Amino acid sequence: MNELLLTDEERDRAGTRLLAVLDGYERGLRRAQVLPEPDRAKLTELLNTPMPEQGRGVDAVFDSWEDTILPNSTAIAHPRFLAYVLGPPHGIAPYAEAVAAALNQNCNFWQLSPAAGVVERSVLEWLARVVGYPSASKGILTRGGSLATLQAMVVALNDRVPGFRESGLQRDAAPLVVYTSVEAHRSVDKAAAILGIGLGNVRHISTDDQRRMDVQALRQAIGDDREAGLRPWCVIATCGTVSTGSVDPLDAIADLCETEDLWLHVDGAYGALFLLSERMRDLMGGCARADSITLDPHKLLFASLEAGCLLVRDGTKLRDAYAFDSSYLTVADDPLMTDYMDYGPQLSRNFKAFKVWSALQAFGVEAFRTANERTLDLAQRLARGIEATPGLTLLAPVTLTAVCFEVAGADHTELLKTLAAENVALLGPVVVAGKRGIRACVTNHRTTAADIDLVLGRLRQISPRTAPPRRTRPAAAEPR
Ligand SMILES: Cc1ncc(COP(=O)(O)O)c(C=O)c1O
The missing domain is CATH 3.90.1150.10 (Aspartate Aminotransferase, domain 1)
Structure with a gap:
């Protein structure tokens, strides 16, 4: 007997109760309070409950879910949840999440996740085609859009700052400057602060009357900074700003980045997956010219949280920024497999691609x-x-x-x-x-x-x- 496993009967019971929870949730959604008044007494009691010495069994766990967790959860999926940019999950998400938890693949290198690694790669290649990226592009699923942008900025540092991996930003050199618009998501500032770029080196470029980055003002700011002896380094344009959904003039910005030799990242967390629709091609086609792009499958692909995505047009640059040797991991040079630990900061990673892939399989x-x-x-x-x-x-x-x-x-x-x-x-x-x-x-x-x-x-x-x-x-x- 293993104290951490369910018996056959408990598994049956858990299955029945899980289906009842999911079914009840779906059926009750329209009648649910979008933002329930939290039952503070219950939540306080939850907080003050000591760590249970003895388990209470499967039914008690389901009872507490139904009694305390569900009624005190925001109904994100309610049809009139219209706040923020947060897509409710698609119908296959709970099932895919359950199977992913059971398989518990560690999506770091091929030996611990052969099918999962190929599924992730497949999803990334599909998304790269949607953006219009070439086959040399590579990507990685991230915990969200904010981290995708932060991870992209690391690639931009590694690519554009000589000796970055060895010396970091500790060398005595002029400050790097990153340019974004006043409408950019706060994750850009946050990443700049975390990465040691410094908020004082983030230029928030003004926008036009449609809330799009003003390219003339951007050109001017870059010129001013060069003249002041600073190092213009990266532009972060937005495809779908968080407040108004405006799309920066991506082609004009890409032209300027080419002329000025700056890394161009597009924050497409909110908007870029509208590229699935032909009617957005003219507006968003310039995404394909970015050096890197953030997408957020947990928004417009309605994946359950968390599922963000970073794509880098020249995939070798992504790997260059994140690959490290380690004698204790069994890596193999296999063209089918990708060791995702070499494409991002995490070692242990869950199987985020599964819910995205399963939904595309289920619904098309x-x-x-x-x-x-x-x-x-x-x-x-x-x-x-x-x-x-x-x-x-x-x-x-x-x-x-x-x-x-x-x-x-x-x-x-x-x-x-x-x-x-x-x-x-x-x-x-x-x-x-x-x-x-x-x-x-x-x-x-x-x-x-x-x-x-x-x-x-x-x-x-x-x-x-x-x-x-x-x-x-x-x-x-x-x-x-
Ligand atoms: C434009 C934009 N960028 C970044 C983000 C952050 O994405 P996430 O919440 O997945 O970190 C959002 C979230 O709404 C967004 O709208």
């Missing part, structure tokens, strides 16, 4: 294209509704699925709370060009036109310009 890329195009259409529907409503004003053009607007005369923080409390929707705050407002981001494959209309309807009712605020708390009428 066409299903993802359709779902993403639907979110683009729904964002336009919301934008049109806002434009047509007195008292509501768009704060930025709607390029992708982020819809930013202000409600004249409203306290936006209170309005967000009201919408969440009434279970109309969970939306997020935004500041665009200094103006505070509300942001709906339709990154949700479950959202329908009826959901968008429900949100619009309530906004019309409670907008101070169109109606006096209602005192009662109407339950959100569920669209069918």
Whole structure:
């Protein structure tokens, strides 16, 4: 008897209860509170429970999941979870995650993960084709977009700073400078701080009236820095900025990076996977010219967290930045296998590719294209509704699925709370060009036109310009 395994009966029981949890979750989603009021007493009790000396058995674990964890979890998958950029998982995710946990492949080198390594490589090659990268590109799945960008910056340092691996940034040399826009995600600043570049060496370039990086201002900043004796090093353009979804002028930036000999990274965590759709080709085709790119399968490919992705156009540069010899690992020079420990900072890595690959097998890329195009259409529907409503004003053009607007005369923080409390929707705050407002981001494959209309309807009712605020708390009428 092994105290850490389940008996045959317990496995049966766990299986039955797991299916019941998953089924109940899916069926109850539409009726669930998007942002439940946390039961503080229960969570405090959870926190104060001492480490159990004796196990309580499978049923007790499931009971506590149902009693404490599920009711106190944000319903990320609810059709009107429209906050932040966070796609709800696709339907095969829980099953793929369960099998991946059982297999527990260590996706670091071939011997510990032969099939998993090939699956990861296959997913990366598919994604590279979507971006338009050549076959010489290589990549790695990461824990998310933030880390993909940080890992890309390491590649850029290794490639552009002579002696970087041996001497790091400790040599007495002029500061390196990285350029991004004022609309860039905070992960760029964070990576610069973590890597020792220093926030003072991050230039936040101004944007045009569509929130896109101003290339003339970028050129000027690079010139100014060169003149001041600094070392312009890397540009991080954004394909889908986090607040408004704007897409920087990628081709013009790529031209400038070529002329100035700078590394170009594209943060495509939010937007670049819209390249699955033909209608985004003109806007985003320049992604193919970047030296490296961040994608986020846990956003537009609806993988369960965590699944980010870094692709590097010249794959040898990725390996050069991360490969180290180690006498205690059994590596083999096999063209089929990839030792992912040589492509990123981690040694032990889980099998993230499995859920991405399984979903593409189960549903096909066409299903993802359709779902993403639907979110683009729904964002336009919301934008049109806002434009047509007195008292509501768009704060930025709607390029992708982020819809930013202000409600004249409203306290936006209170309005967000009201919408969440009434279970109309969970939306997020935004500041665009200094103006505070509300942001709906339709990154949700479950959202329908009826959901968008429900949100619009309530906004019309409670907008101070169109109606006096209602005192009662109407339950959100569920669209069918
Ligand atoms: C443009 C952009 N970059 C980076 C990130 C960070 O991605 P992650 O949360 O996967 O680290 C986000 C997240 O929303 C984003 O929108």
